Amino acid sequence: MNQGIDILPLTLDRVGLAIGGHAILDDVSATIPRGTRTLILGPNGAGKSTLLRICHGLLAPTAGQVRWAAGNGRPRAQAMVFQRPVMLRRSAIANVAYALDLAGVRGDARTTRARAALRRVGLDGIARRSARVLSGGEQQRLALARAWALEPSILFLDEPTASLDPTAARNVEATVQAIHDAGTKIVMTTHNLAMARRFADDILLIHEGRLVEHGSAAAFFARPATPIGRAFIEGELS
């Protein structure tokens, strides 16, 4: 794996989304580089999740364009983990195998990769348990395993720790870090300032549907360029 050298950077060109005349995102232009951990920041309701869904291809923008370096169309080498994991009514390992099957991985390779993915997130002990009876933290790790098994070039995560207790959240964060270390580009939304400080290499700050700041995390946290950026860092926005 290659931190998305094949399909990245991802370019957003004046992307907007309006539903029924109401602008949810407006005129967002940014380049999401390869290799780094990119965090999309902003208070609740700012449009972070919408932007993530547009990047992943779940929503089509009503204005502007999403361009992958790989060319036209939605590349397959991407995965997404949602705030509330969606588990199919089958065993933990079958949930991973299902995703691999859709990605065209069949037979022994599928079983081997599904097992390996569960082992990497520490769930190999409960591979046969029904996914829906797992705890929230275990389900989110299973969702990470399912995404990781696909060996995506880029992984989108929508507030993956927002509905978890602190221990489970730390566990999920460590797993996301491991996925990044193994070579996957990370793009994650959060309204959690502490997590952003720990985690981000570069940031996009969204406020009321607009891109307010975009650049290196170190620079942003040291010297935010805008009043909104300052307010966010001082915890006055989330």
Add this chain to the structure above:
Amino acid sequence: MEDFGLAFATAGALIVGGDAELWQIVLLSLEVTLSATVVATLLAAPLAAVLAIGRFPGRRAIIVMLSGFMGLPPVVVGLVVYLLLSRSGPFGSLGLLFSPTAMVISQTLLVLPLVASLMRQVIEDAWGEYREQLVSLGAGVWRAALTLLWDTRYSLLTAVLAGFGRAAAEVGTVMIVGGNIARYTRVMTTAIALETTKGDLPLALGLGILLIAIIVAINGLAYGVRSFAQRRFR
């Protein structure tokens, strides 16, 4: 009141004693109703999935029509099937009128809207929950439909059992298209109607007791399946 008690006792004796006429009627009833339920389920499942997931013109109209038809009066369904199958009707040459096959056809039509509507609701709810995840994983429409059918199978079974219950209890369609012919198209509900008017209360009561027992058993099964699935899968 004495007659009533006697009728109950005789009914009990008929059931326990394995009365041939009674059991023949029960078996035919089960055969007709089970066949109709199976056929209706096979038609309803894909229809429900298409209506739940698909977005096409006329979808809403079909959904409204189906739920309106959930409470179709059995005698009217019987009348329509009668007209279709009668000698001068479009399918008259098949010679199906007054046969168990005709009864299966009309019970199928009777419960299809009920089963399909209940299934559509179940699948649509699941689709709301699964849609983004399945699209994210790259599932096309057909794969998504199969996944949803499989994942909601226990809830769908409840819809099927509701269809079975409705078919087993109705008397109107099977009376009209079956004709209540002894040892050929006489089923529990038509036999009860006939024996009651003839005054043969023991047979009518015996059949009534068995019919209620079957329907209670089916509903108990539905409950059991639901709570099993709830424990096992959430």
